[in-house]
Amino acid sequence: MQPSQCTCGQPLFFDNTRCLGCGAEVAYEPFRRRLGAVVAAVDGLWTVSGDPLDPPPLFRLCAHRAAAAACNWLVPASEPAAICLSCRLTRTLPPLDRPRNPARLLHLESAKRRVVSMLQRLGLPLVPKSGDPEHGLAFDFLESLPGEPGVITGHLAGAITLNVAEADDDYREKNRESLREPYRTVIGHLRHELGHYYWDLLVRDTHWLEPFRQLFGDERADYGEALKKHYAEGPAPDWPGRCISSYASSHPWEDWAETWAHYLHVRSTLETASVYRLDISQSPVRVTPFTADVVHTLPLPPVPPEAVEAFLEWINAWIRLTAVLNETARSMGQPDTYPFVLSGPVVEKMFLVHCVVQGDRVAKTPSPPDTLAVPVRDGRGG
Ligand SMILES: [Zn+2]
Numbered sequence: 268m269q270p271s272q273c274t275c276g277q278p279l280f281f282d283n284t285r286c287l288g289c290g291a292e293v294a295y296e297p298f299r300r301r302l303g304a305v306v307a308a309v310d311g312l313w314t315v316s317g318d319p320l321d322p323p324p325l326f327r328l329c330a331h332r333a334a335a336a337a338c339n340w341l342v343p344a345s346e347p348a349a350i351c352l353s354c355r356l357t358r359t360l361p362p363l364d365r366p367r368n369p370a371r372l373l374h375l376e377s378a379k380r381r382v383v384s385m386l387q388r389l390g391l392p393l394v395p396k397s398g399d400p401e402h403g404l405a406f407d408f409l410e411s412l413p414g415e416p417g418v419i420t421g422h423l424a425g426a427i428t429l430n431v432a433e434a435d436d437d438y439r440e441k442n443r444e445s446l447r448e449p450y451r452t453v454i455g456h457l458r459h460e461l462g463h464y465y466w467d468l469l470v471r472d473t474h475w476l477e478p479f480r481q482l483f484g485d486e487r488a489d490y491g492e493a494l495k496k497h498y499a500e501g502p503a504p505d506w507p508g509r510c511i512s513s514y515a516s517s518h519p520w521e522d523w524a525e526t527w528a529h530y531l532h533v534r535s536t537l538e539t540a541s542v543y544r545l546d547i548s549q550s551p552v553r554v555t556p557f558t559a560d561v562v563h564t565l566p567l568p569p570v571p572p573e574a575v576e577a578f579l580e581w582i583n584a585w586i587r588l589t590a591v592l593n594e595t596a597r598s599m600g601q602p603d604t605y606p607f608v609l610s611g612p613v614v615e616k617m618f619l620v621h622c623v624v625q626g627d628r629v630a631k632t633p634s635p636p637d638t639l640a641v642p643v644r645d646g647r648g649g
């Protein structure tokens with residue numbers, strides 16, 4: 268999303284509901300991805316300050332603005348819904364009279380809005396289950412209550428369950444250590460589970476299924492057994508050469524979900540670096556760039572070589588950027604921003620995710636994800 272400013276000049280950020288400079292109400296309009304001060308109009312409706320459209324469209328503030336979600340999204344006045352698209356995707360809330368749940372929900376809903384905003388940007392289907400019970404999407408944010416079976420984070424037929432304790436730093440860190448994960452975040456969980464949802468929607472019954480099986484393996488392998496084996500015996504020793512994480516090596520579905528999540532991490536973070544004009548072209552960081560030979564199993568459906576080149580330019584920019592981001596995080600004593608190493612086979616899998624996300628667009632235009640502005644000028648191995 269483009270950096271935004273209030274009419275008073277104060278910078279605005281994605282979750283703001285009020286300008287810290289002048290006190291104006293601030294809201295986000297998801298359809299045009301605009302964040303700005305809003306002005307009260309007639310009948311409890313609002314317009315966005317400086318809206319280029321004439322007359323400016325009217326909106327309602329999402330009814331969850333004052334709720335635990337502290338949602339700052341707008342709903343078009345023409346829609347009957349009182350709450351925004353992101354809030355409509357949440358089907359089940361944890362009991363909010365329990366002490367930690369309001370703060371947990373704030374964290375989860377904020378992460379979900381960021382993820383949903385990128386899915387919209389990518390033009391991916393995004394329909395709440397309330398509107399389409401068969402293909403729609405719903406989030407159930409559940410708490411493990413004493414005396415009841417524990418809540419397990421996962422996806423089933425468009426319903427994404429997230430244990431709300433994942434919003435607690437102590438719980439997440441304990442699991443991150445015991446499962447030997449380098450990275451565990453709410454936004455990572457959401458993107459991973461969405462990977463399962465979009466696999467059902469965009470791969471399972473489509474021409475992408477065969478390319479998927481070639482790269483990720485045959486998903487008809489017994490899933491329950493595969494996970495049991497993974498937790499009992501640990502990951503296959505060769506996983507770093509072919510998967511983005513050890514968990515990804517447990518089953519082709521998990522490999523897909525992990526790769527999908529990383530694709531969204533990269534798109535979102537590179538877009539942010541790009542719109543904030545973070546220029547690392549003069550950085551002395553040298554990386555060995557990936558070249559077209561990493562995409563050798565693909566393309567099965569015809570994909571022009573320019574599309575492969577553009578994708579590789581994008582991923583190579585990511586590798587340079589993360590080298591800098593990781594080093595700046597270390598300077599602050601923080602964990603690495605991106606504690607992963609991409610291998611050729613993983614890059615090829617990410618290219619398949621890119622093709623599925625772009626759909627027909629990937630064959631029609633060779634353009635990379637159009638978020639790239641981080642120039643790449645590396646020679647090989649320098
Ligand atoms: Zn202001």
Ligand SMILES: [Zn+2]
Pocket residue numbers: 329330331332338339340350351352353354355
């Ligand atoms: Zn909302």
Ligand SMILES: [Zn+2]
Pocket residue numbers: 459460463520521524
């Ligand atoms: Zn999974």
